[in-house]
Amino acid sequence: MAPAGGTCEEVHEPYTAVAEYNVVISKQETNSTPAKSSIVPLGQVQRGICSNAGVDALLECPVCTNLMYSPIFQCLNGHTLCSTCKIRVHNVCPICRSELGDIRCLALEKVAESLELPCRYKNLGCREIFQYFSKPGHEQQCQFRPYNCPYAGSECSITGDIPTLVAHLREDHKVDMHNGCTFNHRYVKSNPQEVENATWMLTVFNCFGRQFCLHFEAFQLGIAPVYMAFLRFMGEENEARKFSYSLEVGGNGRKLTWVGKPRSIRDGHRKVRDSLDGLIIQRSMALYFSGGDRQELKLRVAGHIWKEE
């Protein structure tokens, strides 16, 4: 099979990049498994029961090392384990091999209930304190939780804050970085009939002191091969809403325009693509815009990012 080739060039530069990628279906769109929680002694201004590392260790399941939530089980000899692991160990205590039964460890459940703990992303800036049982729910939505790498074409498991991910995109994925709120990109693809081996590109723009990811890719929409360009914001959804962007592509006296809102990178790349929240160009139209003999895709995408007042 012929490889899907694609290049992305700055219009005003002779040549900046050659890209040849295959889209790997689909990287994990969920957040990565957070690191094991640890309890840090609370500062004097923070409320809540000051827990210590001993209690933390007691609430850790010895099998999966996650914190245990009700119901917490124990064997006849008092070894505890979480309800998820209990199902997996087939009624045998993983520590002493005795029969497990259905003995709850109510004392430990009560201790857990009484605890108030800081969010696990405390070190990343979250100041909130939670009751033990409401902590996991918050942590799934905590705005300080790390972001997933926005690069779409590989199974990349890197997570981090925005500055970390920007450096990671530049250094590890060799993503082009541009300054400015307007851009003019040309996408060239030598064999536009090969949509299955989709080409895609990522470019990052620094604009208003923030970073935006411009995605461009080919995929099969139903039976129709299409190209799609869309913007994602490297930050939270509520911040993303403060920005708008436009994309324009045309040729031969015709033009398509898209005006939209960048999506937060909290929304996975596939999710945004599948919701068709961007500029979509049918392949036949894209080839028409390209001019020539339809053997090569040459799209010039002009864009603009602005801030809503």
Ligand SMILES: [Zn+2]
């Ligand atoms: Zn467990």
Ligand SMILES: [Zn+2]
């Ligand atoms: Zn046991």
Ligand SMILES: [Zn+2]
């Ligand atoms: Zn938090």
Ligand SMILES: [Zn+2]
């Ligand atoms: Zn990555």
